[in-house]
Amino acid sequence: MKAPIDFRMMGEKDLKAFSEIRNLSREWLHDTNEYSLKETTEWWHDNEENGEGPCYWVITYFGDVIGYFRVDIVDEYPMATTDDDIMIGADLHPTFRGKGIAKSLYPEFIRFLIRAFDFQNFYLRVKSHNIRAGKLYVSLGFKQIESPNDRDDILMLMTQEEFRDIYG
Numbered sequence: 655m656k657a658p659i660d661f662r663m664m665g666e667k668d669l670k671a672f673s674e675i676r677n678l679s680r681e682w683l684h685d686t687n688e689y690s691l692k693e694t695t696e697w698w699h700d701n702e703e704n705g706e707g708p709c710y711w712v713i714t715y716f717g718d719v720i721g722y723f724r725v726d727i728v729d730e731y732p733m734a735t736t737d738d739d740i741m742i743g744a745d746l747h748p749t750f751r752g753k754g755i756a757k758s759l760y761p762e763f764i765r766f767l768i769r770a771f772d773f774q775n776f777y778l779r780v781k782s783h784n785i786r787a788g789k790l791y792v793s794l795g796f797k798q799i800e801s802p803n804d805r806d807d808i809l810m811l812m813t814q815e816e817f818r819d820i821y822g
């Protein structure tokens with residue numbers, strides 16, 4: 655039987671739901687612009703053609719898309735030196751926020767990324783006024799490694815070793 659909450663790699667058929675959730679989340683994003691489905695689809699195709707941009711996994715509830723994880727290779731942060739260092743993030747549809755979904759799914763997703771790609775360092779950026787997300791990341795085991803910068807966001811990190819210490 656399919657788990658009620660699950661994740662899978664995002665495909666073109668998911669772009670409508672992705673675009674809607676992304677626009678509903680934009681006050682918490684670094685790029686707060688709203689994008690139409692047409693713009694999102696063009697961006698998706700450009701990324702596919704160039705082999706660039708982040709990878710996305712959609713989060714599903716009984717098969718319906720309710721959010722997504724974003725994964726991007728980074729090389730510009732204090733400890734980021736190789737392709738083993740990634741920036742992650744997630745956004746959920748407002749209806750599904752505050753129900754413990756991210757708290758239970760993040761460890762599962764990070765474990766999947768370790769098994770599949772052996773990533774070593776998991777970074778994320780959060781706006782300092784995003785209390786819910788900040789609390790979530792601390793409770794998951796992420797540590798703040800940079801103070802709020804001029805974009806008012808905080809850089810956090812959890813290493814693979816720290817993840818294994820907490821989650822086994």
Ligand SMILES: CC(C)(COP(=O)(O)OP(=O)(O)OC[C@H]1O[C@@H](n2cnc3c(N)ncnc32)[C@H](O)[C@@H]1OP(=O)(O)O)[C@@H](O)C(=O)NCCC(=O)NCCS
Binds near residue numbers: 683757
């Ligand atoms: C951030 C987000 C992914 C978190 O997912 P979620 O499933 O809502 O989070 P959870 O329900 O698992 O809650 C995580 C923690 O936040 C806390 N929390 C939940 N709702 C909260 C609220 N309304 N206010 C403050 N804290 C809250 C909980 O205490 C929980 O920690 P705890 O279980 O240790 O007590 C989701 O809320 C979301 O998409 N928000 C809008 C977009 C966004 O902020 N994206 C992240 C950008 S960095």
